[in-house]
Amino acid sequence: MYQFHWVPANSSRHASTDRRPDGALAYPTGTAVTTLCGKTDQVADNSELAWLWSTCPECYEAALRMARAADG
Numbered sequence: 001m002y003q004f005h006w007v008p009a010n011s012s013r014h015a016s017t018d019r020r021p022d023g024a025l026a027y028p029t030g031t032a033v034t035t036l037c038g039k040t041d042q043v044a045d046n047s048e049l050a051w052l053w054s055t056c057p058e059c060y061e062a063a064l065r066m067a068r069a070a071d072g
């Protein structure tokens with residue numbers, strides 16, 4: 001299990017290492033998150049449409065690095 005989670009926020013699909021609420025599979029809509037691309041106070045949008053937003057390239061790169069590190 002990697003340390004980050006994908007989170008649609010502010011019109012892009014970002015990744016975040018923030019803790020999710022216990023038992024939640026995604027950050028609930030309205031959750032303030034800090035993203036891997038260094039943005040703070042992004043507001044999560046867990047709507048179906050939001051998951052279709054394009055991936056933030058900076059978060060993608062950061063997530064890739066973390067995934068590779070985790071895989072050794």
Ligand SMILES: [Zn+2]
Nearest residue numbers: 014037056059
């Ligand atoms: Zn991002």
